[in-house]
Amino acid sequence: MVMAVAVGAGAGLGSIVFRWLIQFFTGVFSGHADYSATAHHNNPHIPWLGAFFVVLAPVVGGLLYGPLVDRFAKEARGHGVPEVMLAVAQRGGRINARVAVVKSLASALTIGSGGSVGREGPIVQVGSALGSTVARIVRLTEERHVLLVACGAAGGIAATFNAPLAGVFFAMELILGVFSVEAFGATVLASVTASVIGRAAFGDTAFLTLPPFHLDHLAQYGLFAFLGVVAGAVGMGFTRILYLVEDACDWVWGKLRGPEWLRPAAGGLLLGGLLLALPQMYGVGYPVLERATEGTYAIGFLLLLLAGKILATSLTIGIGGSGGVFAPSLFIGAMLGAAYGIATHDALPGLAGAVGAYALVGMGATFAGAARAPITAVVILFELTGEYSIILPLMLAIVLATLTSRLLSRDTIYTLKLTRRGVDLHAPGTAPGAKLGNQLVSSVMEPVPTPLKGSTELAEAADQLRLSEHGVLPVLDTEDRYLGVLTARTVTEALSEPVDEAAHPAVTVRDLAESPRPVTADTRLGSALHALVNSPGTGLPVLGADRTRLVGWLTHQSALRALHAPTPAQPAHE
Structure with missing residues (x-):
């Protein structure tokens, strides 16, 4: 309970710093407290650019947060909540401590330079990272570790939106996925603490002011x-x-x-063009x-x-x-x-x-x-x-x-x-401690079978598939980037069909390559099994983090062997 209050206080203070960063960078990049409310106005810092400054703002912002995220915390990219859900479901709540700092700066720069996103994802990730850090320092059990992560998320939502109840239910409904008396009590303490701090800084006022509403007719339902x-x-x-x-x-x-x-800087030109046409999106x-x-x-x-x-x-x-x-x-x-x-x-x-x-x-x-x-x-x-x-x-x-x-x-x-990354949070066997499913694919995958080049003709591909024990082979381009897989069944069907060579060019492996659901080396085996069962062949390619390079091969046999192998200890940060 004491740690829940401490995490809530940290999340409340973090939300204050985060909102201040957004206001600061918005003022720097646009010259206004909120440029969306002053559409088409000039930036007083660079008046000679007129309204065209919005084209450059996302570019400059991207040049600042792009290297920051790429170098220090790649998981800070995007909207944040899925990463927290994954950490809770499959990593025992472990979140890299650097995420809190990098996410705050990157999100504030993104929003301040015109990025049309919200602040709830970042503050959830920041609060959760704080909770994870506290749990790791005091060496809590995995169950309590996860609970402190949820407390951080609840506190972040509560302080940012002045919504203590919403923070509690957000944490239980989306982060934990379960309702329990202990979880409710801990997240309420964190949420109330964060709300008190948030209200001290931002005031106790409703987010929107609406005219009085009365339901006059049942037909309105x-x-x-x-x-x-x-x-x-x-x-x-x-x-x-x-x-x-x-x-x-x-x-x-x-x-x-x-x-x-x-x-981010290169794409910022496109975003800046959109903001020039519709500045309300800033x-x-x-x-x-x-x-x-x-x-x-x-x-x-x-x-x-x-x-x-x-x-x-x-x-x-x-x-x-x-x-x-x-x-x-x-x-x-x-x-x-x-x-x-x-x-x-x-x-x-x-x-x-x-x-x-x-x-x-x-x-x-x-x-x-x-x-x-x-x-x-x-x-x-x-x-x-x-x-x-x-x-x-x-x-x-x-x-x-x-x-x-x-x-x-x-x-x-x-x-x-x-x-889309091959992780199914609802898949059986993905819970921590499961007999089969908690291992990383990288710990059970096999070497990659001899791949086919995309330009290979079908007759040659048929010979290689006949000699292979997998019945399916990966397909790569001339620079060894992954294109998909080719199955023996697909080649057999293609070779059995009559082809008018005068009307159609020769079919190559690239033309028939299929793309099963991607599985990466850091996917949990329990999630990868669903993709493996539904794959078109007897094996499934395993991709690296960039999803363009083949790093391994997952088969039913390698998955079964994991049953008899001890589960490797997971690193503190994945």
Whole structure:
């Protein structure tokens, strides 16, 4: 309990420092406290550039945080929460202490220089790293170690958003994934402590000010219910676009073969161009969000802001920026809800009610659709606004958004990042201490079988597959970068089909290579087993951290041998 209070206090102080860093760097890069509220104004530090300074701000910011992240803590890149979830689920809560410092600086630089991301992901990672450090210093058991990590996350959310209850439920619903009396008690202590410190620094005021709302007609529940379904789909759409843009950025930068530390600066030119066209996307954008809840904007502009935020956040993360996706999901939901409210009010003026109410419900429902954390969504929206009268329609819309999201995808905006790395947090055998599953793939993988070149013709590939014991071989390009795998079945089917050589060029291995779900050397075996079972052949390629080089080969036999081998001791930091 004492350590929970200490971690909460540390998270509260960390949130103060983090918000100060954001304000400082925003002032340095834009000359304003929040540039999104002063669209198209000049930077008083460099007035001769006019509004075009926003094109250079992300570039300069990228030149500062790019090398910082690449050199000291690569896990500080991105939105942070998935890394904490992974550490809790598979690493006993161990988080590198450097993450707290690097994440704070990198995220503050990203947001201050125009990155369209939020501050919840960074402060969760910072608080969790603090909790992990305290647990490691006093040598707590793994169970208590994980609990202190959750306390740090709860304290960070509570202090940053003045939402102590939301901090507790965020930690239990998303970080721990379980509810228990001990976890509730510890996270409440940390959250309350952090909130007291946060309120001393920032004041005890609601995050948003909304006009009074009253539910006058039962039919309005139907309107809110439909909004919940739409918001759930939009939240999942935001998730998909986020990772599509990240994949596109990975592909382009891979083609350019530039150093990873330079990627944020190079991509900053694209982000700067977007900010020049739509300066409301600069930074977190809370002033724009509040204006939308007041019904200030027209429907067309609200939809433009919605699409712009999805693209700006996705691009910020894709180029290597550091920041959260919680605030962007609230922003997107507010734009959606406000547009829906205006349209409903125009169509049903005597029934619809206040536009701000729809914006608030849209915020909670969109976050629930993206993160699939309904309890957190209900509690945090209530605490952020202090508006209790809307709690019933809010709950209805959030539940429907969560169900819609679940129908559309198994993963959330947080877990999809891990799934794409071959990590399934819900897979059997991934819990710490499991007989099979807690080992790293690197500890059980076999040497890579003789690979095929992408230019190899099918007849030659068939001979190599016939001599191989795997029935599947990896395919590499001329520079030994991984392209996929080729199975004996695929080659057999291709050779059995008649080919008009005059009309079609000769088919090569590259044309038939398949891409099974990627598994990296630092993936837990329990997660990799799912990919192995569903793989097209009898083995699965293991990739390095850059996902372009082949470092090993995982087979069913090597997985079974892990049952009879002692589990290697895990390093303190992975």
